[in-house]
Amino acid sequence: MSDIEFIRSQLATHPDFPKKGIVFLDIFPILRNPIAFETLITHLTHRITSTTVFKSPTRKIDVVVGLDARGFLLGPIIALRLCAAFVPVRKRGKLPGQCVSASYEKEYGTDVFEMQADAIAPGQSVVVIDDLIATGGSAKAAGELIAKQGGKTLEYLFIIELLFLKGAAQLDAPVYSVIQSED
Numbered sequence: 141m142s143d144i145e146f147i148r149s150q151l152a153t154h155p156d157f158p159k160k161g162i163v164f165l166d167i168f169p170i171l172r173n174p175i176a177f178e179t180l181i182t183h184l185t186h187r188i189t190s191t192t193v194f195k196s197p198t199r200k201i202d203v204v205v206g207l208d209a210r211g212f213l214l215g216p217i218i219a220l221r222l223c224a225a226f227v228p229v230r231k232r233g234k235l236p237g238q239c240v241s242a243s244y245e246k247e248y249g250t251d252v253f254e255m256q257a258d259a260i261a262p263g264q265s266v267v268v269i270d271d272l273i274a275t276g277g278s279a280k281a282a283g284e285l286i287a288k289q290g291g292k293t294l295e296y297l298f299i300i301e302l303l304f305l306k307g308a309a310q311l312d313a314p315v316y317s318v319i320q321s322e323d
């Protein structure tokens with residue numbers, strides 16, 4: 141079994157959660173299995189160090205941005221492995237100090253994302269990490285917050301990409317996903 145097949149085998153699906161008609165893809169069984177979690181983190185880190193980093197003028201990733209909430213489970217570990225900063229994007233009202241904000245629509249509702257205003261310096265190379273991309277609304281809002289601070293997003297990385305929702309939001313950098321789901 142390949143690493144990707146192994147990671148896929150650990151995913152759980154929950155029909156009609158959190159609303160009727162949504163098939164929820166649950167990453168927590170991956171985190172319950174240390175071998176699967178290690179395989180996932182190594183796979184994503186290898187993608188960045190073997191491919192993404194070459195889009196950076198300095199050949200370095202300065203900042204890993206993780207999206208509230210499940211991006212927080214992956215982002216800090218990957219940031220440490222890259223010797224990069226970790227910066228959280230949080231839902232409105234959770235971050236202290238001056239923040240930049242962007243609103244967005246997602247598969248099952250609307251929300252506002254915020255980032256601390258001094259979190260990224262102009263010209264820094266950034267990757268965005270989250271568990272899943274559905275409409276891309278969350279990723280797009282995160283990209284806007286990075287751009288507002290003068291950061292350059294090199295890639296958006298996910299465990300899962302819901303292909304049937306692909307293209308709903310246009311992003312300013314390529315998407316890399318470990319697993320693509322057709323439905």
Ligand SMILES: O=P(O)(O)OC[C@H]1O[C@H](OP(=O)(O)OP(=O)(O)O)[C@H](O)[C@@H]1O
Binds near residue numbers: 207270
């Ligand atoms: O591509 P999109 O349509 O924007 O959807 C993807 C987002 O939705 C989920 O988060 P959710 O907002 O459910 O928050 P949670 O992680 O706090 O549960 C998921 O973890 C992504 O962040």
Ligand SMILES: Nc1ncnc2[nH]cnc12
Binds near residue numbers: 246247248
């Ligand atoms: N179908 C889905 N499963 C898990 N997380 C999601 N976030 C948005 N859509 C989702």
